[in-house]
Amino acid sequence: MLLLEDVRKSYPQPTGGSVPILDIPKLEIRAGEQMVLRGDSGSGKTTLLQIISGITRADSGKVLFDGTDLTKLSESARDRFRAVKMGYVFQTFNLLPAFTALENVRLGMTFGRGKYRLDRAKSLLSQVGLDDRMHYRPSMLSVGQQQRVAVARALANQPRLLLADEPTANVDPSNQQKIIDLLKEVCSKESTALLMVTHSDSISQQFDRVEYLDKINTVLTSEVRS
Amino acid sequence: MALGVGLTVMVMSISGVVTKSLERNGNVGYNLIIGSKGSSTQLVFNSVYYLSSPVENLKYSYFLEFLPGNGRQEQFAKLGGNLKDPERSGKYAMFTSNGFVIPMCLGDYVGRFRAVATTPDFFNLLKHGDRNEDPYTFREGRNFVEESPEHSFFEAVLGSEVATEMGLKIGDTIQASHGASGDFVHEQGFTIVGILNATGTPNDRAAFINMEGFYLLEDHAAPERDEESGLEKRVTKGDPSKAAEDSPAVMVGARKRLPIDKREVTAILLRSDFAMGMQKQINKTPSAQAVSPIQEIASLLQMFIQPIQWALLTLTLLVCVVSAVSILVSIYNSMSERTRDIAVMRALGASRDTVLIVILFEACIIAIVGGAIGWIGGHALAAWASPLVEARTGVKLSFFSIHYPNELWIIPSLILAGILAGIIPALVAYRTDVSKSL
Numbered sequence A: 001m002l003l004l005e006d007v008r009k010s011y012p013q014p015t016g017g018s019v020p021i022l023d024i025p026k027l028e029i030r031a032g033e034q035m036v037l038r039g040d041s042g043s044g045k046t047t048l049l050q051i052i053s054g055i056t057r058a059d060s061g062k063v064l065f066d067g068t069d070l071t072k073l074s075e076s077a078r079d080r081f082r083a084v085k086m087g088y089v090f091q092t093f094n095l096l097p098a099f100t101a102l103e104n105v106r107l108g109m110t111f112g113r114g115k116y117r118l119d120r121a122k123s124l125l126s127q128v129g130l131d132d133r134m135h136y137r138p139s140m141l142s143v144g145q146q147q148r149v150a151v152a153r154a155l156a157n158q159p160r161l162l163l164a165d166e167p168t169a170n171v172d173p174s175n176q177q178k179i180i181d182l183l184k185e186v187c188s189k190e191s192t193a194l195l196m197v198t199h200s201d202s203i204s205q206q207f208d209r210v211e212y213l214d215k216i217n218t219v220l221t222s223e224v225r226s
Numbered sequence B: 001m002a003l004g005v006g007l008t009v010m011v012m013s014i015s016g017v018v019t020k021s022l023e024r025n026g027n028v029g030y031n032l033i034i035g036s037k038g039s040s041t042q043l044v045f046n047s048v049y050y051l052s053s054p055v056e057n058l059k060y061s062y063f064l065e066f067l068p069g070n071g072r073q074e075q076f077a078k079l080g081g082n083l084k085d086p087e088r089s090g091k092y093a094m095f096t097s098n099g100f101v102i103p104m105c106l107g108d109y110v111g112r113f114r115a116v117a118t119t120p121d122f123f124n125l126l127k128h129g130d131r132n133e134d135p136y137t138f139r140e141g142r143n144f145v146e147e148s149p150e151h152s153f154f155e156a157v158l159g160s161e162v163a164t165e166m167g168l169k170i171g172d173t174i175q176a177s178h179g180a181s182g183d184f185v186h187e188q189g190f191t192i193v194g195i196l197n198a199t200g201t202p203n204d205r206a207a208f209i210n211m212e213g214f215y216l217l218e219d220h221a222a223p224e225r226d227e228e229s230g231l232e233k234r235v236t237k238g239d240p241s242k243a244a245e246d247s248p249a250v251m252v253g254a255r256k257r258l259p260i261d262k263r264e265v266t267a268i269l270l271r272s273d274f275a276m277g278m279q280k281q282i283n284k285t286p287s288a289q290a291v292s293p294i295q296e297i298a299s300l301l302q303m304f305i306q307p308i309q310w311a312l313l314t315l316t317l318l319v320c321v322v323s324a325v326s327i328l329v330s331i332y333n334s335m336s337e338r339t340r341d342i343a344v345m346r347a348l349g350a351s352r353d354t355v356l357i358v359i360l361f362e363a364c365i366i367a368i369v370g371g372a373i374g375w376i377g378g379h380a381l382a383a384w385a386s387p388l389v390e391a392r393t394g395v396k397l398s399f400f401s402i403h404y405p406n407e408l409w410i411i412p413s414l415i416l417a418g419i420l421a422g423i424i425p426a427l428v429a430y431r432t433d434v435s436k437s438l
Helices: A045-053 A075-085 A101-110 A118-127 A143-154 A174-190 A222-225 B002-026 B040-048 B060-065 B068-079 B121-125 B160-166 B209-216 B240-246 B275-282 B294-348 B352-386 B386-393 B407-430
Strands: A002-012 A018-029 A035-036 A060-065 A086-088 A162-164 A193-195 A209-212 B032-036 B100-110 B112-119 B136-141 B155-158 B173-178 B183-196 B206-210 B250-252 B255-257 B267-273 B289-293
Touching: A018 B386, A035 A045, A035 A174, A045 A060, A045 A162, A045 A193, A060 B275, A075 A086, A075 B352, A086 A143, A101 A118, A101 A143, A101 A209, A118 A174, A118 B068, A162 A174, A174 A193, A209 B352, B002 B294, B002 B407, B032 B040, B032 B275, B040 B068, B040 B100, B040 B267, B040 B294, B060 B068, B060 B100, B060 B386, B100 B121, B100 B209, B112 B121, B112 B209, B155 B240, B155 B250, B160 B183, B173 B206, B183 B209, B206 B209, B206 B352, B289 B294, B294 B352, B294 B407, B352 B386, B352 B407
Parallel strands: A035 A193, A035 A209, A086 A162, A162 A193, B112 B206, B155 B183
Antiparallel strands: A002 A018, A002 A060, B032 B267, B032 B289, B100 B112, B100 B173, B100 B267, B136 B183, B155 B206, B173 B183, B250 B255
């Protein structure tokens, strides 16, 4: 489903020149696969997710998603592709504060297939256990509940791949496991592949596949950290 | 924006009322006003709106030039005095055969209102209203007559506002005073025999007295003039209490009347199918001018009213521009707080164009909602003031008195203002770097 080949990315320096951050010869994720991506801070985990999602364009290489090379698409085409094919769960949830939980989920649909499927939005919120909180604004929800809304929003367009960037980092330990269980469960149910970034050993142990960025990224760790 | 649009609607309403009021009052049922040479605007102001000071007078014999031979003879027999060739037709009589002429004398006041001395034809022949089809009707009483057994020549009809403000009723007597100062009040009174229904014309604010009675008041006879210079001769006034005895009026039949050569008129209201030709002919003469009230009012609107309207509209547009700038500033200031929201939307799949349109749409909505509130407020104020405006001008206003097509421009103007106000914040949103903002 997703194949990265010779993907390189570097960031320009204020003093001139650029610092390489990613050089991944190959990374493949199969349809419905659930995997964890680990790595030290600054190792390029978030950059990799942004390249996969098309938010950031790789300097070189190929990002093939169902045969489509995202690096060849225009920015607006990548936006559209992302909306339809991918879901994104952020570390800080990033719910829109003026919208209710239901509206946040429906917002995800707006940019996807352009259809408001109210029943699906309600069904997703129901799946994440928020039947009775659909019309609550984020400020009225607990941290754990907010992350559940974020998960429901990411799945709004029935994506082929869900990218989760440290989704449990801001959640208390009692809720961390619930979030992980929820992600694994709904992704299985929706046949959605899951690529999750985490630092947690206990979470990593619950996944069949764990990739270490330090191993798949050929950029020297010392360079990255500098 | 609400204030700006509200003010714009108010300016449009006010200028609409002023224009409509001037136009409808200019549509007076006669097509020429004839007066002595001088300012045409003053003649119209004086004769139609009862404003400004009266122009010089015309001799009554000049008025008789508009009557056919039998009319002149009839007047000569009734009034006496000197008139050359009374049996001949008046110089302009052939032009008025299908119309009418109504004389008018101005200069006196009743309280703060103008006294208009005229003939009963004023209310018998003239009409009013938008289509000039409505006859003058009486709230109480009747039209005055030239001579009545009970009041002789001294009957009066009051405009509705005069009767209301002065608390006058049928049977009361009014005394006209010379000039607005009211220093010299004529002893002879006029009995009120009728009170007009409100018409929304300047006639609501005038007291109409019988011209025959007017001529019999002190100092209303034409002054003696030097034959060579044409200037008034200086005369020493006698005892006011003996004014009636000093009057140049003479007995004609059973009543005293002022003879033709002692009479003057301030204006002649004329309706004719040949007004254009008459106007040119009269204006060639050295003593008189003929003015078309509609033309005069149109040029008045063009010269004075429209520039004022534009000035007011420009001011209100400036208020709208300031409002648009305030929308820009408020949205722009909120952009830093919303960068994250915009980045989230982008991450969820919104394109740069989408967030640009969303911000522009927001600015337009703010402008349109503000404008709608202002539009409703402006029209609500106009509707609230409607009874007062209608009483003063005869122009009806309602909440839905929309000034086509000017008000229709408000909608595209608001959208344009919204776009202009939103374009800078929208471009900021457009350039949001998602990877740095999440």
